Amino acid sequence: MLISKIKRALTASAGVAALLSATTASAEYGLNLTEGVTPISQGAYDMHMLILWVCVAIGVVVFGAMFISIINHRKSKGAKPAQFHESTAVEIVWTIVPFIILVSMAIPATKALVAMEDTSNSDLNIKVTGYQWKWGYDYMDEGVSFMSTLTTPREQIYNEQPKGENYLLEVDNPVVVPVNKKVRLLVTSNDVIHAWWVPKLGMKKDAIPGFINEMWFKIDEEGTYRGQCAELCGKDHGFMPIVVVAKNEADYQQWVSEQKGAKAADAAAADRDWTMAELMERGEKAYNTSCVACHQATGEGIPGAFPALKGGAIATGPKAQHLDIVMNGKAGTAMAAYAGQLSDLDLAAIVTYERNAWGNDTGDLVQPAEVKAAR
Amino acid sequence: MSTATAHEEHHEEHPSGLARWVFTTNHKDIGTLYLLFALLMFMVGGAMAMIIRAELFEPGLQFVEPQFFNSMTTMHALVMIFGAVMPAFVGLANWLIPIMLGAPDMALPRMNNWSFWILPFAFAILLSTLFMEGGAPAGGWTMYPPLVLQTGNAFPFLIFAVHLMGISSIMGAINVIVTIVNMRAPGMTMMKMPLFVWTWLITAYLLIATMPVLAGSVTMLLTDRFFDTSFFDAAGGGDPVMFQHIFWFFGHPEVYILILPAFGIVSQIIPTFARKPLFGYSSMVYATASIAFLSFIVWAHHMFTVGMPLTGELFFMYATMLIAVPTGVKVFNWVSTMWKGSMTFETPMLFALGFVIMFTIGGFSGLMLAIAPVDFQYHDTYFVVAHFHYVLVTGAVFAIMGAAYYWMPKWTGHMYDEKLGKLHFWLSTISVNVLFFPQHFLGLAGMPRRIPDYSTQFTEFNQMSSIGGFAFGLTQLLFVYIVFKTIRGGEKASEQVWEGAHGLEWTLSSPPPYHSFSTAPEIK
Numbered sequence: 001m002l003i004s005k006i007k008r009a010l011t012a013s014a015g016v017a018a019l020l021s022a023t024t025a026s027a028e029y030g031l032n033l034t035e036g037v038t039p040i041s042q043g044a045y046d047m048h049m050l051i052l053w054v055c056v057a058i059g060v061v062v063f064g065a066m067f068i069s070i071i072n073h074r075k076s077k078g079a080k081p082a083q084f085h086e087s088t089a090v091e092i093v094w095t096i097v098p099f100i101i102l103v104s105m106a107i108p109a110t111k112a113l114v115a116m117e118d119t120s121n122s123d124l125n126i127k128v129t130g131y132q133w134k135w136g137y138d139y140m141d142e143g144v145s146f147m148s149t150l151t152t153p154r155e156q157i158y159n160e161q162p163k164g165e166n167y168l169l170e171v172d173n174p175v176v177v178p179v180n181k182k183v184r185l186l187v188t189s190n191d192v193i194h195a196w197w198v199p200k201l202g203m204k205k206d207a208i209p210g211f212i213n214e215m216w217f218k219i220d221e222e223g224t225y226r227g228q229c230a231e232l233c234g235k236d237h238g239f240m241p242i243v244v245v246a247k248n249e250a251d252y253q254q255w256v257s258e259q260k261g262a263k264a265a266d267a268a269a270a271d272r273d274w275t276m277a278e279l280m281e282r283g284e285k286a287y288n289t290s291c292v293a294c295h296q297a298t299g300e301g302i303p304g305a306f307p308a309l310k311g312g313a314i315a316t317g318p319k320a321q322h323l324d325i326v327m328n329g330k331a332g333t334a335m336a337a338y339a340g341q342l343s344d345l346d347l348a349a350i351v352t353y354e355r356n357a358w359g360n361d362t363g364d365l366v367q368p369a370e371v372k373a374a375r
Numbered sequence: 376m377s378t379a380t381a382h383e384e385h386h387e388e389h390p391s392g393l394a395r396w397v398f399t400t401n402h403k404d405i406g407t408l409y410l411l412f413a414l415l416m417f418m419v420g421g422a423m424a425m426i427i428r429a430e431l432f433e434p435g436l437q438f439v440e441p442q443f444f445n446s447m448t449t450m451h452a453l454v455m456i457f458g459a460v461m462p463a464f465v466g467l468a469n470w471l472i473p474i475m476l477g478a479p480d481m482a483l484p485r486m487n488n489w490s491f492w493i494l495p496f497a498f499a500i501l502l503s504t505l506f507m508e509g510g511a512p513a514g515g516w517t518m519y520p521p522l523v524l525q526t527g528n529a530f531p532f533l534i535f536a537v538h539l540m541g542i543s544s545i546m547g548a549i550n551v552i553v554t555i556v557n558m559r560a561p562g563m564t565m566m567k568m569p570l571f572v573w574t575w576l577i578t579a580y581l582l583i584a585t586m587p588v589l590a591g592s593v594t595m596l597l598t599d600r601f602f603d604t605s606f607f608d609a610a611g612g613g614d615p616v617m618f619q620h621i622f623w624f625f626g627h628p629e630v631y632i633l634i635l636p637a638f639g640i641v642s643q644i645i646p647t648f649a650r651k652p653l654f655g656y657s658s659m660v661y662a663t664a665s666i667a668f669l670s671f672i673v674w675a676h677h678m679f680t681v682g683m684p685l686t687g688e689l690f691f692m693y694a695t696m697l698i699a700v701p702t703g704v705k706v707f708n709w710v711s712t713m714w715k716g717s718m719t720f721e722t723p724m725l726f727a728l729g730f731v732i733m734f735t736i737g738g739f740s741g742l743m744l745a746i747a748p749v750d751f752q753y754h755d756t757y758f759v760v761a762h763f764h765y766v767l768v769t770g771a772v773f774a775i776m777g778a779a780y781y782w783m784p785k786w787t788g789h790m791y792d793e794k795l796g797k798l799h800f801w802l803s804t805i806s807v808n809v810l811f812f813p814q815h816f817l818g819l820a821g822m823p824r825r826i827p828d829y830s831t832q833f834t835e836f837n838q839m840s841s842i843g844g845f846a847f848g849l850t851q852l853l854f855v856y857i858v859f860k861t862i863r864g865g866e867k868a869s870e871q872v873w874e875g876a877h878g879l880e881w882t883l884s885s886p887p888p889y890h891s892f893s894t895a896p897e898i899k
Contacts, residue, residue: 210609
């Protein structure tokens, strides 16, 4: 038994050595903190390297002394124990020297921190709202707002398909910002605490219901930067990524006008009557971004945690009550209010879908106009 | 003198079998119960860690669903902190404080019995939540609202279990303080007490100061959920961040509750095997007291990202950095104790040396985390996971294992198997570093903690970490084997046990008599 254990440990360590050489071979694989693309991330990186080297230096001295002692002052080499057990002078020195080292690190740390917390004179303000489990963005000055949800297919997560390049770090609607502009984020939450973090932007901030936190960044280079929620927020905490796309000013302005155009088109579409087939198609899509995490693709929910819609009392009961619970949520449960998150059209489509999918077959049709009237 | 004799005989009649353990008021029996309970919980919490590492071996969801994964991280922490490390320290306190001070027993033996026997019930309640509708608590051991309020039927059981653990800890702490203050043998002045006793005295005060704070904060969660209060609900005028302030006002001293007794253990072991007195005894005592004081004014360094004012962030950054000074003094003192000693490397010494090196590595990453401008990057990533596992596993747990090997001959009267002990140390040390060191890289590369699935760039280091984890887990079965082998038999241990050992516990027979010191020894 013991021998097999040793063998196991040896094969394990051989495997680890193989892995180690494999990882050092791939240059993109990060061992260290990112330098990032903002002044803040550069400041954090510089502090990180400074303190890392200070720790390494102290480590070399302390562990060096320890190993010299372990090698030389051992009984098997005939070492006779000395009997000294205190020295006030030495003890004062090794209290004061670390103190001085700490002060010398606190000074640059303070400077970096002061710069990071200065959110004044921003060029662009975006409100970021955490939801279980997606992010909402409101461009305060442009009037653009949207939800940003994970797009990695379930099949990839459950290992039924090969994983894509940006597995778990891809969303439907990325945050688009202009380069070289000071972007201020106003971070809050609609339900539990989340944290907004993109490593290359150099900072994270908690999204707390009832509070608005501030953070800022100014991106130097165009590109796509990916991050994740960094505060445990429930079941799908690992599945609410953040994607920031930094564009030059002209491309950014074009993106803003596209967003406004799309919003106007959506509003116009909501004014006409929709057929069952149209609503079911749109409803399935919307259900799969907003509802599927809890109620599941099968509509069966998760027993004990999230109720089933398939054959459920709400989805097969009165239509008005169903619409009400989707729009206004249910107090004391994880069911959120979607009136503020989704358009009239999407709400109508979702309710129609839920009432007719999975054999519910109520035949009920909810038009966007009915949702508008219910607001 | 006939009454005295009768009195002594009366005490020798104690129940045997199960009743011995259920009704015992003997500090050694209770110490044994605590230690075995801790070992059991170490295995339970370890099994949960194995599930976590199995799921994280590859990207994608293989074995468990995300909700259950979150239950595993939550329960692993609660079981390891409150079920394994704290009871192990209380067990050591029970066994050692009376025999180190020359006392016959702990000062409050019946309360001692009660404080132990609460624990199995507390953990039966906590572990039973695994089978409840809605699953075990999954909001993290830190129980942050509003998330924790979404817990299913398990919620009140979680709160009640935490209350019970708190009551048990407070009673244990009261017992330690009363024993140390009142039961020292003549001549055993405070500044002659072994360092283990000193660190426990200070730990006990930390427990009494902070456990009621935890109890209060979880009670407020309970009323928020069931009695319509809004302590932590912004919509009702409450403040979810306030919970974090209250929790960490308990939580940071708790971190030192988990490490100060380990400092004490290492300060006993190193002088024995260096055959040289501890360097800077009084500065060790003052450093421990300073750390305890500072632990009350650094709590918000766990919360740099909640949006504190700049001045608050600066204060908590400076105060936290300051802890490096007394901690450094301790490390320097241990190294100086070894310096020009005459060292041998039996298993307890190996664990103590492993502690000094690996705890210091955890201390370094702690210093890095103290720097608020970079903490914004480290916070809630695997860098933090690596940090606190270095201080808690290679720190606290290694010290406890060192203590087990060091005093097991005294407790059982048998020497443990030295070859197996050394094998256990080396397998543990190698595997634990394969397990936790790569997690530094994962955190720096941007992997958040508490996620069941990760993007593919993190695969290699997670695989290394998982392999290390499985090896470390298996190795601990060897430890269980060694412990039970030693209890059952082995080479007879002498009174002194170790050539370089000093202190009252080494003047007693191995194992010590039922009433450790029935006449108080005289200390010169």
